[in-house]
Every structure is written in C-alpha cells, then in structure tokens.
Amino acid sequence: xxxxxxxxxxxGGFIFPFLIRLCWGALVDKLGPIGGWIAAxxxxxxxxxxxxxxxxxxxxxxxxxxxxxAAFIGLFVASALSGDDVGKGLGTVVNAILGGLLGGFIxxxxxx
Amino acid sequence: xKNIGSIIGFAIAGIFVMSVWxxxxxxxxxxxxxxxxxxxxxxxxFMNHFLELVANEGAFVDMAAGIAVTGTMRDVFLNGAQAxxxxxxxxxxxxxxxxxAGVTAVAIEKMWAERDAxxxxxxxxxx
Numbered sequence: 543x544x545x546x547x548x549x550x551x552x553x554g555g556f557i558f559p560f561l562i563r564l565c566w567g568a569l570v571d572k573l574g575p576i577g578g579w580i581a582a583x584x585x586x587x588x589x590x591x592x593x594x595x596x597x598x599x600x601x602x603x604x605x606x607x608x609x610x611x612a613a614f615i616g617l618f619v620a621s622a623l624s625g626d627d628v629g630k631g632l633g634t635v636v637n638a639i640l641g642g643l644l645g646g647f648i649x650x651x652x653x654x
Numbered sequence: 655x656k657n658i659g660s661i662i663g664f665a666i667a668g669i670f671v672m673s674v675w676x677x678x679x680x681x682x683x684x685x686x687x688x689x690x691x692x693x694x695x696x697x698x699x700f701m702n703h704f705l706e707l708v709a710n711e712g713a714f715v716d717m718a719a720g721i722a723v724t725g726t727m728r729d730v731f732l733n734g735a736q737a738x739x740x741x742x743x744x745x746x747x748x749x750x751x752x753x754x755a756g757v758t759a760v761a762i763e764k765m766w767a768e769r770d771a772x773x774x775x776x777x778x779x780x781x
Contacts, residue, residue, distance in 0.1 A: 551751070581699070604741070610721035610722035615752040642723020644665040649728040
C-alpha cells in the first residue's frame with residue numbers, strides 16, 4: 543500500500559465510528575427508535591458512499607475489509623475508555639466472531 | 655439462549671450486508687448503496703441493539719463486529735487464506751483509524767459534558 547492509500551484508509555476508519563459514537567445515541571435520545579432509522583440512512587448510508595462508494599478505504603487484498611471493522615473496533619475502544627467492562631465485552635466479541643463465521647459460511651454457500 | 659440469540663443476530667446482520675448491499679449498489683449505483691444502508695441497518699439495529707437480541711454486558715460490541723467478520727470470512731472461504739493475508743494491511747490501517755476515533759470521540763464527549771455542566775451552572779446562578 544502506498545502512503546496516500548494508507549492515509550485515506552486510516553481516515554475512512556476514523557470517520558465511521560466517530561460519527562456513530564457522537565451522533566447515533568443522540569438521535570435516538572431525541573427522536574426515539576425512529577432516530578435509529580435516520581442514523582442508518584444518514585450515518586451508515588452516507589458514510590458508505592465515502593468509504594466504499596467512492597473508495598476512501600483502499601482494499602489491499604481479495605478478502606473484503608468493510609468499514610464495519612472500524613465501527614466494531616472504534617466503538618469498543620470508546621466504550622472501554624468510558625469505563626465499561628472490557629472482560630465482559632469480550633464474551634460478546636466471541637459471539638460476534640462465531641456469528642460472523644456462520645454468516646460468512648452461509649454466504650460462501652450462496653456464491654460458491 | 656442469550657448466546658444463541660446473539661450469534662443469530664450477528665450472523666443475520668452480516669448475511670444481509672454482505673450480499674444484498676452489493677446487489678443494491680450494482681443495480682442502482684451509489685444511491686443504491688446509500689439506500690441499502692437505510693433499508694438494512696435500520697431494522698438490523700432495531701432488532702440487535704434496540705430490542706437487544708445481541709446480549710451485551712460490559713464494553714459495547716456493535717453488530718458491525720458480526721458484519722465485519724462475515725464479509726472478510728465470506729471471501730476467505732471463497733478465495734482461500736491468502737486472500738485474508740493480503741487484506742491484513744487494510745484491516746490494520748482501518749483499525750488504527752478506528753482506535754484514534756474512539757479516543758477522540760470520548761475526549762470530545764468529555765469536553766461537551768464540561769460545556770453543558772458550565773451552562774447549567776450558569777442557569778442555576780441566574781435562578
């Protein structure tokens with residue numbers, strides 16, 4: 543990866559969890575669950591146009607690295623820094639990996 | 655049941671995002687991709703986080719974790735381990751950006767909390 547691609551990819555990884563952490567909860571607090579619909583469109587949809595639509599996150603290999611990796615890591619770090627229990631959270635990470643393996647395998651069955 | 659529900663929630667979110675999203679983008683271009691975010695993430699967030707199908711004690715694990723692993727593993731299953739190894743640089747730089755974002759966002763929340771505390775203190779004085 544060249545330096546410009548590295549800088550672009552780091553920026554893409556920064557922007558997504560930053561927007562989610564600062565805006566999603568506030569939208570739901572103010573608007574209720576419909577705030578989650580607005581967040582899905584205007585945080586996730588809009589950030590997708592940047593990170594994957596025009597490709598700010600550069601793909602170095604053939605295995606897709608989604609901006610979801612950034613949301614997972616950035617939000618987990620932010621939560622840990624705000625004092626939430628990392629050990630208990632890791633149990634949920636294990637479930638996420640198991641769910642991801644299951645989902646990835648089912649999609650393998652779709653596309654193979 | 656908590657763990658099974660969580661695994662199902664992560665898997666379903668991953669399956670939708672890593673199949674239907676791309677189909678929307680292929681059919682309708684960048685607007686298809688934007689709309690896929692609205693159509694998929696809205697209801698997946700409602701089920702997984704608002705209704706809490708994903709049981710999450712301790713530090714917050716977004717359903718994005720399941721989506722991320724699904725997307726990467728889909729291609730590792732399809733293209734082999736080398737595909738995953740070739741993608742590690744992107745994953746590493748995305749992770750660096752994400753960690754900086756988490757640290758920065760918490761610092762900004764702290765600044766906002768201090769700002770709001772100062773404002774409410776000001777109101778108390780005026781009362």
